[in-house]
Every structure is written in C-alpha cells, then in structure tokens.
Amino acid sequence: MALRIKQIQRCGADKMKMKSDTRKMIVEGLWRNNPVFKQVLGICSTLAVTNLVLNTVVMCVALVFTLSLSSATVSLLRKFTPRNIRMMVETLIIGFYVIIVDLILKAYWPEMSTNLGPYVGLIITNCIVMGRCEAYGNTNPPRPAFLDGFFNAVGYSFVLLIIATIRELLGMGTVLGYSMPFFSGPYWDKWLIMVAPPGAFFMLGIITWIFRSIEIRKEKVNK
C-alpha cells in the first residue's frame, strides 16, 4: 500500500519537471482541490467497494480510465456540441467508456465483475466524472483536459485506497488478501464493523477531518 502511494507520488514527481501548468494541475487534483476532500463528490459509486483493497484497485483503475478519456473526448467535441444538449452528450461519452470497461472485465475477469456488481456501471453517475467534464473538459483543449481528468481521478483513487487499506486491515487482518503479522494474530480482535457499511462512513468522515485540519493549520501558518 505504502509502496503504491510512493509510486503514485514518484510518478507525479517525474512529470512535475515537465511543465509548471501540469504541476499546478497535479497539486490541484491530488491535494488542494482533491475531489473527495474539497468537493465531497462522487463517493457513492466507489465507497461501497472499499471493504477489500483488490476491489478498490480495480475500481480505481476503471475510474482513472473513464475520467481521463471521457474528459479528453468531451473537450475534442466541445466545438461541435450544441450548448443545450451537452449534458446528454457528456453522459453518452462517459457511458461509452464505462461499457468498454464493463465488457473487458466480463470477458477477462468474470469473478471481479460479479464482485463489483452494479458499481462499475455506476461510474456513469459518478459526480466527479460529470463534474470534471462539465467544469474543465468543456472549455479547455484535449491535452490539459486529459491531464486534469487523470490527476483528479488519481487524487480520488489514493484517498479510497487509504480507506480500503485501513478497512481491510482492521476488519479482516489482511491487505490485498495476504494476512498481516499482528492484525491477523490472536491478539487482534477483528473490528468487523470496519468491513460493514458504517466503517466506510466513519473512515471517510475521519479522513476528511484530518485533511481539513491540516489545511486550516496551513492557512494559519501562511497568515
């Protein structure tokens, strides 16, 4: 898990050298304007699968794919789309990518497809996807739109991965299905509540709390 975050950060660090625009976008997407903390949008379709890390990883990959590509597509078509039906067009574009993800999963990983149940399809109604397409993809050229979508999705994914790891670790004593030294032993009384739905609400609430407190402290220091 920690490794994964590091990878994400390192990948972020490499790209930061490229351009200050891109750099700003990364900071915005991953931290300052993080879709989960700041906007509290789009948690519906993905929070449900955070009881197991593996499910979350698959779901997040699906989300990154859908969000970045649909944002780029919306931006490509922005000049041809009549204003009054643009929401509909955006929904259709998103739906198109979601169908691709769904068919790929069904074909190559049927068990995962049943595990995730309707939640893959629910990416269509994920408010972040629509929100980013509407707020950014709609008015910007394809390349930045793609990057904006990508980093927003990654920012979203890393929060969910943190939640999923904590939930699986405390609730079942495992991470990615491997048992962890202390937590799966006899000294750790498994917190079953963490794998049940309330655990997800508590975790997200607490994580939002921590993030906002850090932000508030930073503001104070800056003053």
Added chain:
Amino acid sequence: MNAGPEISQAFVVCISAVFTQNILLTYFLGLCPFLGVSREVKTAVGLGLAVIFVLTTTCMLNWLAYRYVLVPLNLEFFRFILFIIIIAAFVQLVEMVLDRYSPFLYQQLGVFLPLITVNCAILGASLFMVIRDYSFIVTIGYGFGSGLGWFLAIIAMAGIRQKLANEKIPRGLQGPGISLIIAGLMALAFMGFSGVLQAN
C-alpha cells in the same frame, strides 16, 4: 398466473429495501445529494419525494425496456446508456413540474435538480433490479422501497443537522466530515434491523 406469492415477495423486498438493505446506508448510493441537500428538513422532504417518485417510475420503465427491448435484441451490455437516457428524460419531466408548481422548491434545489439525473441511487436501483432478476411486481416493490429508504435517511439526516447547526464542532469536522460520521451512526442503527427479515 397467480400473483399472490409475487405480491407478498414484493412486500418483503420493499420492507427489506427500506430497512435492512437501505440503498443509501448499505450500498452508499445517492450520497452526493444526501450530503449536499440535507441542511433543512423542508428541502430534504421535497428532494426525497422527488426521488421516491422518480425511482419507482424509472425502475418500472427500465424493467420494461430491459425485458422487451434489450433482451430480445441481445444488447444487454447497452443497458447503462438506455437506463440513463430513460432516467434523464424522466428527471426533465420532474424538473418541469417542480418549476411550474413549486418555484420555491425549484429555487432551493437549484443546482441539485440536474444532479438527480446522475443520482447514483436511481441508476443503481435499476442495475440491482437487473442483477437480482426481479419480476415486474417485485420491481415495483423494490423501487418504491428503495425510494422510501432514501427518503427516510435524508430526512433523518436533515433533522439531525438542523439540531447540530448551533453546536460547536471542530472546524475541520464541519460540513461533510460531521455529516459522514452521522451517516455512519445511522448506518449502524439500521444494521440493527438486519435480524427482522431473517426470522420468516
């Protein structure tokens, strides 16, 4: 065809959708409007009623569309797009009705009315109905039950948040933080219902 057992099954499904498998507190669907529009009981009631109405009707429409259009044509994978189109058309109707007859509510819900189209609860209920292979009568029960469950949850939430409005809450926890923790406690309370339906 004997409809008796189906009606009783629909009833059971309806009750379980309200309490034991609440679409919001167990499946996390429809969280965005739940957090956004739950500051006042009055608006929450309006949105909740709209959701009950839209959910029940779109579940029925989607069932018909799935069974009589997609299955014969072998286009099941196309259901995401078809469902969302049906839902969007329906929400448009609800929006026009609200605009015409209740300008106050229309003003209050403002941004969130278009978001009801992307309300996950509505698409989610339709997708669950397909996955669980419900019959038409059971689908009506399920749609109505899910809507009612969502309605109850958002009203309870709005009531609690109104009470909390004047309390001192740590700054970082204000807004979504505290709402999520309340939602967690509510989910915990609703878990208490889980024994109810296993008895029969």
